[in-house]
Amino acid sequence: EKFALLGTDYVYPRTTNNILEAYLQEKGIAAEDIFVNYTPFGHSDWSKIVADVVALGADGKKVGVISTINGDANIGFYKELAAAGISADDIPVVAFSVGEEELSGLDTSDLVGHLAAWNYFQSVESDANEAWVEAWKARMGEERVTNDPMEAHFIGFNMWVNAATAAGTTDVDAVRTAMYGQEFPNLTGGTAVMLPNHHLAKPVLIGEIQADGQFDIISATEPVPGDAWTDFLPESAVLKSDWKELGCGMYNTETSTCVQIESNY
Template structure:
């Protein structure tokens, strides 16, 4: 039997835990991905503080619970389990690489947690327990290829990626898409390198050689993390300018450029759904708040905007539901709308993806982007139309209650078989 003092202590501890709504933050603060993910941790902490200044949520204050999975993919699963079972968080904001998300998925589905994933990814997934606030391929990769084809006249493509699921799946989709556009397989060069790769001399030489026949070459980059530093340095060392061989990157934004000498990168491109240079009153306010808190030298970027939209939609859904219960909030999330930072409106779709505008930005000498192309919001597609096995699939958690519905067999397939 517990002593009176211990019983009182345990009761008061349990009561204290109930006094806050816990927000898990699952981003790498060390290792190769810290260059990108630390900023997202800072973003969630800022949003939590701002929400608390507004009075919190459901009459309670929010509490950010930060862990460091250290760019170690299995550790993401362990830390997610720790957040859900030990810290008992109500929601998780986290992940950057798809391999980290894939690591978390079985855990979060087993424990019925709720996760917001804020980075562009390869698609080919739709979990009831995840909201994907970054871009699907039809909201980034495919429009970027179209820009190369239609605006720059690129005839040969070098698909350079870090060796994990996001670049490999994205490039499979892009190879199929380029084939549908009449690009021959021999005119597509594909190469993968490990995380943290630093010696780019041979790969850059191979890319340069691709244009020996006089055809225009373009690089589609799914290189992630600090490997980008060496890649862009080697381009400059080889004397390759954006006029010679343009690069469009899917994982390089303002944060990554802030650590580079951008003088030799001017004219290269990135495809995102937001840039700090976007002109809108709501973006001016967001950038000002960020710099006031973090310092004038700190920049904003696309995954920050995706975090901002997801966080505010979650607050609205919890408020509407009157609870943080995962199943109730998941239903309330579908159909939520919130202004994005580029001046239009984001909507959460039944497939747990957002509507997002597609932006192409050109790198400037100051590390910012000149927005040279912008679309109206595009609905995110969980399953691509350019892979035969995916073209027949549909995700609809509202009416079908399924993330992987086969429209030919009229059956719901279990996504877990893909883990």
């Protein structure tokens, strides 16, 4: 009924939270019931922020946290929640930036029951994933874990190999053209598809953190087509990305023009 959107202060959390605010309000959550806060990388003093989150529920409404907190700052955040006597049953946290690698080697007792959303978890039950995890551990050590960015790279590299083979060259433009429509089995079952907007169609999974640092998958969707521009913000709702037919990543459907972004790099 109320939401705290907590993020590290850089572009990904700010963009994510802009979308989430618009989405939540469309779903009937009042603006005053959404608390947004940003902290610097490595932030360690979470007492005031956790107190503010707890205070959201003073009127009896249920509070949830959506976290785009990055890196070591997560350790202090979850510890402060536990120190305040807050469990996942009281105020559940779903994180977009906490996976197996971030949990590896940590005491996860303060995190059990909280959630994370990714396209892949090491705990996925599939023959392909079990073989992949086994091969990774055999090469790198039993204590090493896999995670979502690794699966994304596994898929992307194999798609590139197939596209370069189809193109008969490693020329960038030729390979890019051959990439559209490329399919490759993902490790969660099903098939990842490269779309004309340079994004993949992949399932979305929600996992519950376990004491061993792994995730119990409690929700999984069918493959969701990746969208370059959200419909929940008016400035991007009019944009379309189609590199195959339009040759443009920011095509304005109202003006029928391709928006060009100048770079200083």
